[in-house]
Amino acid sequence: MRRLADESLQRTNRNIICDSTFVPRPAEVPEDSCDEFPFAATYESGAMLGLTGAQCAEVLPYIDDVTGTWDVRYLKPVTGSERCVRGHVSLASNTDVGGDLGRLTTAQRLLDHEEYWIGITS
Template identity: 45%
Template structure:
């Protein structure tokens, strides 16, 4: 209760919750009965929502709220206040073994540490900033299409084969960005910028990989020469752990 005026020195408030999209609550009330609040008073409680989902299932949920407010001894003219959560909630069981829920309009950020992921993180960061202007990515949950995208960028479907440089990058591998697991991935390797990230004097430097294919800065994608690492596995675990759906963005540290 922020303030009171005149003869209204307190209000009696009750609250209950609801929702659509198949969600349910074991108890719709964060507190039983009414709470009487004067100036500076507060009432708080918890309502737990659940949305059962079969494997591969999807539900879009809106939480709903109702509050009943009256002053003692008064005749209420409009005591009911109803509103919906402005953020739509998406729950799905389409990633990993456990279902999860997200607010799709709020983009999540996965940070690739240079200290942990080295050349892979340097490749992603350079491409995200130099080629894409920080634009977010939208994740595709289909491993089938992701495999096809990898083939077009780094594999046999590319019209310009990836040239390994094990003499410069030990255990060299082709790492693409945007990821093959994003809708933005999968560009033919011929249109990619080919770069070599190298750690020199504690700083990651980005070099052109081929003199016959200069980097222009206008390429839509990048192929980085990086040592075999676990950046892709970390991204996969992140998606499964947090139950993410599209769209998603990526940031870098």
């Protein structure tokens, strides 16, 4: 990923991907909010690629009650060619993780366009 430091562009990216085509599902996700990947604060954001939210995969992550592991339910057909994802997550989780990303970029002194890697663990 490459950091996008301009907060105005970050907001624009977020508003394009998390537009009116994102329909909250409060019965399934309390305080449902739209969480986008790649992040709005990157040059890889779907909006920076010229995409709209309707072109992203849309998922609902959840913890499986039987196995206790995280899983994902796809909310519309996925082709595998999508270049962005919108997730239904609680506003608190979305805010916490977004804050963590902001603190990381400050602590590591990441400059605009500077690359960083994301490691996914289970």
